[in-house]
Amino acid sequence: MGKLVSTLFITLDGVYQAPGGPQEDTRGGFTHGGWSFPYADEDFGRFINEVFARPAAFLLGRRTYDIFATYWPKVTDPADPVASKLNSLPKYVPSSTLTDPGWAGTTVLSGDPVEEVTALKERTDGEIQVHGSGALVRSLLALGLVDTLHLLTLPVVLGSGFRLFPEGAVPTAFEHAGGSVTGAGVSVQTYDVAGRPQYGEFGLPEDA
Numbered sequence: 116m117g118k119l120v121s122t123l124f125i126t127l128d129g130v131y132q133a134p135g136g137p138q139e140d141t142r143g144g145f146t147h148g149g150w151s152f153p154y155a156d157e158d159f160g161r162f163i164n165e166v167f168a169r170p171a172a173f174l175l176g177r178r179t180y181d182i183f184a185t186y187w188p189k190v191t192d193p194a195d196p197v198a199s200k201l202n203s204l205p206k207y208v209p210s211s212t213l214t215d216p217g218w219a220g221t222t223v224l225s226g227d228p229v230e231e232v233t234a235l236k237e238r239t240d241g242e243i244q245v246h247g248s249g250a251l252v253r254s255l256l257a258l259g260l261v262d263t264l265h266l267l268t269l270p271v272v273l274g275s276g277f278r279l280f281p282e283g284a285v286p287t288a289f290e291h292a293g294g295s296v297t298g299a300g301v302s303v304q305t306y307d308v309a310g311r312p313q314y315g316e317f318g319l320p321e322d323a
Contacts, residue, residue, distance in 0.1 A: 117239030122265040130276035131249035158297035171241030172205040176248030184218040257285040268302040
């Protein structure tokens with residue numbers, strides 16, 4: 116049975132929109148694209164390379180898929196740890212509008228997302244990786260389909276943009292599974308999904 120693993124870059128105020136470049140995603144008049152660039156040091160690159168050493172398949176949101184599909188097929192160096200996996204391994208895209216994907220190895224999932232992703236996990240041996248795709252990750256978390264979340268929090272506040280956990284997100288508990296901080300100050304933390312939150316109360320001592 117496969118494990119669904121999400122890797123996401125977010126800001127201190129929870130924005131995930133357009134980390135990679137100014138034109139990556141300008142929806143809503145977003146003008147801060149490319150905010151991850153100043154923090155891409157050796158530690159950052161090493162972690163990303165480690166993540167890309169493990170996938171068996173990729174599950175990508177439609178917008179992230181379109182961004183990736185215009186870039187990674189052009190990176191043909193077989194020694195590139197990211198391009199070699201993205202170009203050679205199976206890619207799955209939940210979409211009702213993508214009908215003729217041009218990137219080799221792409222399968223469109225147009226049916227019920229729970230059934231499709233559950234079946235994908237059952238027939239995959241290893242990690243099914245989701246990169247970016249914040250809206251998809253939020254949906255998958257709400258449906259209980261994510262196993263592990265790598266959250267890379269960058270030391271920057273943008274004040275606008277799409278947030279990973281906006282008002283109305285499904286309450287979810289996580290168990291910390293490891294982490295580090297890069298030389299540039301990016302907090303790299305790994306969380307396993309642990310169901311719904313538990314609650315308690317800090318009461319006064321009985322003899323107070």
